[in-house]
Amino acid sequence: MKRLPLAAAMAAFFVFLLWSVAVRQAALFLVGIGLGAALAGARFGFTTGWRRLVEERDPRGVVGQLLLLGLAATLAMPLLGAFPELQAALGPPSISLLVGAFVFGLTMQIADGCGSGTLYKAGLGVPLNMGILPLFALGSFLGSVHLDGWLALGQTAPVGLVSLWGVGGALAATWVVLLAVGLGVRRWAGWQQAWWDRRWIIGAVALALLATLNLVIAGQPWGVVYGFGLWAAKAATALGLFDPAGNAFWSQAGNAQRLAQTVLMDVTSITNIGILAGALWVAARQGGEAAKPLTGRQWAIGLAAGFVMGYSSRLAFGCNVGAMLSGISTGSLHGWIWVPLAFAGTLVGIRVRRRFGF
Amino acid sequence: MNTTVFSAPALRALLFWSVLAAFLAWDWARSPALDLTLEPPLIAAGSGQAASGGHCSMAK
Numbered sequence: 421m422k423r424l425p426l427a428a429a430m431a432a433f434f435v436f437l438l439w440s441v442a443v444r445q446a447a448l449f450l451v452g453i454g455l456g457a458a459l460a461g462a463r464f465g466f467t468t469g470w471r472r473l474v475e476e477r478d479p480r481g482v483v484g485q486l487l488l489l490g491l492a493a494t495l496a497m498p499l500l501g502a503f504p505e506l507q508a509a510l511g512p513p514s515i516s517l518l519v520g521a522f523v524f525g526l527t528m529q530i531a532d533g534c535g536s537g538t539l540y541k542a543g544l545g546v547p548l549n550m551g552i553l554p555l556f557a558l559g560s561f562l563g564s565v566h567l568d569g570w571l572a573l574g575q576t577a578p579v580g581l582v583s584l585w586g587v588g589g590a591l592a593a594t595w596v597v598l599l600a601v602g603l604g605v606r607r608w609a610g611w612q613q614a615w616w617d618r619r620w621i622i623g624a625v626a627l628a629l630l631a632t633l634n635l636v637i638a639g640q641p642w643g644v645v646y647g648f649g650l651w652a653a654k655a656a657t658a659l660g661l662f663d664p665a666g667n668a669f670w671s672q673a674g675n676a677q678r679l680a681q682t683v684l685m686d687v688t689s690i691t692n693i694g695i696l697a698g699a700l701w702v703a704a705r706q707g708g709e710a711a712k713p714l715t716g717r718q719w720a721i722g723l724a725a726g727f728v729m730g731y732s733s734r735l736a737f738g739c740n741v742g743a744m745l746s747g748i749s750t751g752s753l754h755g756w757i758w759v760p761l762a763f764a765g766t767l768v769g770i771r772v773r774r775r776f777g778f
Numbered sequence: 779m780n781t782t783v784f785s786a787p788a789l790r791a792l793l794f795w796s797v798l799a800a801f802l803a804w805d806w807a808r809s810p811a812l813d814l815t816l817e818p819p820l821i822a823a824g825s826g827q828a829a830s831g832g833h834c835s836m837a838k
Contacts, residue, residue, distance in 0.1 A: 640829040
């Protein structure tokens, strides 16, 4: 696609948001475009980074992600301490988190993309991820419908490290753990391996800055999954397939309000749209992602994985963005629980991926 | 004849974006009009208004 008509379309949508929706939403659309451009331009794939560490002992992607977490925390935690209006991404430690994170880590390898990965690859034109997007939304919606049942299996109150230890204590603890993980990663990869790459570093810095901008503007950390579930919830409700008033999650005041109003007022939805647009912009300049043709069986498995990924991300209170990046950078214990479970799932997912010839 | 616009990737992208645009247009058309006087502040930090958006970390 030529960039000029694309730029015109993006500008028109921006003006529409500015004039008819909210200035904040127009600003968040721009943040989303930046996020999409950074993800796609740097090919900043959380999923790929983990896989390369395991399969090739290549630590560069994971080091980039660790840098992103550290930078985002360094920016976000003091802001949370200074501005009471800002919210951390505090998910409850729960049985659903344990199950959801593991399954998410597994399925994201098969789908070759997590929440943000699905978005930017769909924007780049990768067929499997374009097909996964609506199924991810459906899975996320169903996960939200069932969430109350999962939480009844066991949960504790969310734990926020900034509230518990103060900004300094939470930030110090975060950096200590990130550095320890980094040392472990380097040891696994081998000290002679190149451990950083310009592409990943630039991506990490750009994403940290944009995620912080999202926090400052929206008052809450960057998220991906909620928007997907909301879109599917709206469709299901409009088709008469779902009654939100009878559901524990969607009958809650905030969710009910978001269900009733346009998705363009939803923070997560507008940044998701921006990410798609930003990735499309990169594709228009660099060309789309060259995707290996898949067999019918691989398509079926990939799409099924995308659906389960959406479902599990809801149970896990976020994906790589909502739980790992936003959770850890804003001091949520659930983010730290999410990572090892998701990584364990990824070890299985990589084998499944290999088994089916992806 | 320039066949680029009819390539499979281009058609796929067109379909994808058409479906997304149609969904957003449908949603906008059926949603109640927004009261622009009640729009949230541009910058939440320092606004005095707590964030009220949905997020995947929320249990409710």
